[in-house]
Amino acid sequence: MSLKDAVLGVAMAVFLLMVSVVVVLGGTGWTPSTEIRPLAKFYLENCFNVFNRTWWAASPEAVTSMLWDYRGIDTYYETSVFFLAVIGGVTIFRVTEAKLHRKMDDVGLSLIVKTTTRMVFPLVVIVSASVALHGNLTPGGGFQAGVILAVGPLLLIAAFSRSFLEENLKLSKDRCLIIRSVGLIAIALLVALPLMAGSLSLMQNQAKPWSQALQLPEAVGPIWTSGTLLFFNVAEFLAVGAGFTLLFLLLSAPEEELKRAIGL
Amino acid sequence: MTIESFLQICGYLVLAAIMAISLYGIVKGRSLIKKLIALTILGDAANALIVYIGFRFGAKYPPVLPSLTPAPEDISWFVSVAVDPVPQCLVITAIVINMAITMFLVFTVIQVYRIYGTTMVKKISRLRG
Numbered sequence: 498m499s500l501k502d503a504v505l506g507v508a509m510a511v512f513l514l515m516v517s518v519v520v521v522l523g524g525t526g527w528t529p530s531t532e533i534r535p536l537a538k539f540y541l542e543n544c545f546n547v548f549n550r551t552w553w554a555a556s557p558e559a560v561t562s563m564l565w566d567y568r569g570i571d572t573y574y575e576t577s578v579f580f581l582a583v584i585g586g587v588t589i590f591r592v593t594e595a596k597l598h599r600k601m602d603d604v605g606l607s608l609i610v611k612t613t614t615r616m617v618f619p620l621v622v623i624v625s626a627s628v629a630l631h632g633n634l635t636p637g638g639g640f641q642a643g644v645i646l647a648v649g650p651l652l653l654i655a656a657f658s659r660s661f662l663e664e665n666l667k668l669s670k671d672r673c674l675i676i677r678s679v680g681l682i683a684i685a686l687l688v689a690l691p692l693m694a695g696s697l698s699l700m701q702n703q704a705k706p707w708s709q710a711l712q713l714p715e716a717v718g719p720i721w722t723s724g725t726l727l728f729f730n731v732a733e734f735l736a737v738g739a740g741f742t743l744l745f746l747l748l749s750a751p752e753e754e755l756k757r758a759i760g761l
Numbered sequence: 762m763t764i765e766s767f768l769q770i771c772g773y774l775v776l777a778a779i780m781a782i783s784l785y786g787i788v789k790g791r792s793l794i795k796k797l798i799a800l801t802i803l804g805d806a807a808n809a810l811i812v813y814i815g816f817r818f819g820a821k822y823p824p825v826l827p828s829l830t831p832a833p834e835d836i837s838w839f840v841s842v843a844v845d846p847v848p849q850c851l852v853i854t855a856i857v858i859n860m861a862i863t864m865f866l867v868f869t870v871i872q873v874y875r876i877y878g879t880t881m882v883k884k885i886s887r888l889r890g
Contacts, residue, residue: 510781517777531819537845545826557826559846575854582861586868
């Protein structure tokens with residue numbers, strides 16, 4: 498390690514320390530106070546204020562109500578960024594399905610691992626579905642549930658093989674793309690719902706003072722749906738879960754086939 | 762200075778040190794894989810810093826109201842004990858973006874390895890054609 502490297506490292510450390518100091522002093526001071534910031538106070542007070550429903554999001558979970566209601570457009574664009582990353586991966590690894598089905602070995606890991614995976618896989622799916630469906634009431638939501646869901650196919654790929662996933666579960670690359678597109682189209686439709694109902698606002702969960710065109714009910718019978726929040730969570734759950742499954746399927750593709758596809 | 766505030770400052774210093782080391786790894790790493798690992802560490806440290814800023818003394822609960830039929834005093838109690846939800850909301854999108862970017866970079870690095878046979882930056886830059 499030369500002197501230049503050492504100077505570089507120290508300079509980076511000082512720079513990052515300065516950045517951290519600026520962020521910390523701007524945000525909290527050296528130690529966190531006991532007071533809550535005005536912005537957070539607004540969200541905490543209004544996200545489930547059943548007594549003054551002007552600004553409410555109909556969800557007792559402040560993070561979900563911010564994610565899909567107060568800062569919903571931001572989450573929408575963030576979903577688009579994720580979609581672009583998946584598209585980028587698919588474009589780099591362009592392989593056709595027919596080529597991949599040749600020379601697929603079906604060995605996998607030992608019997609113990611396979612049996613355990615058979616027991617764990619349904620649990621993973623159930624847990625992810627419960628996290629998605631309760632996302633507007635308890636900690637969790639579409640992103641977290643989608644990532645949990647993607648663990649299931651990843652386990653199956655590791656314990657069995659990629660062809661097991663494609664032949665027994667019929668979960669091929671194209672199907673994942675279709676599930677993902679269905680989730681994204683559902684999100685886009687939910688975003689455009691108030692626009693179609695004649696309001697000029699996008700992504701409206703509960704009626705606001707300036708636009709009362711359309712409002713989904715906060716509860717359907719005994720099920721608390723929080724307006725659009727439950728549907729957003731389920732659509733995002735499908736989109737993220739299928740997107741990551743698609744990426745895992747591509748990453749587990751046989752090396753020879755991929756090399757042949759790019760002409761090496 | 763109380764022990765809590767001392768530990769808070771220590772936490773900030775540790776996070777700043779992790780970020781500095783990972784930034785050094787991104788710039789000086791010789792293999793693309795090592796650069797990628799350093800990048801994920803930097804992203805996670807930044808996310809941890811943001812969540813850390815959301816903490817306040819006296820807050821004991823996550824920002825989830827535990828009742829669907831709250832009384833007015835429940836909501837004021839909730840405001841007085843819940844942590845700041847804004848950083849958590851920022852971080853959840855940042856984590857997913859971070860993961861997506863990491864996946865894309867993994868794909869790119871694998872393709873680079875497949876075509877050039879190496880992930881060492883200096884060897885790749887010396888290649889022609």
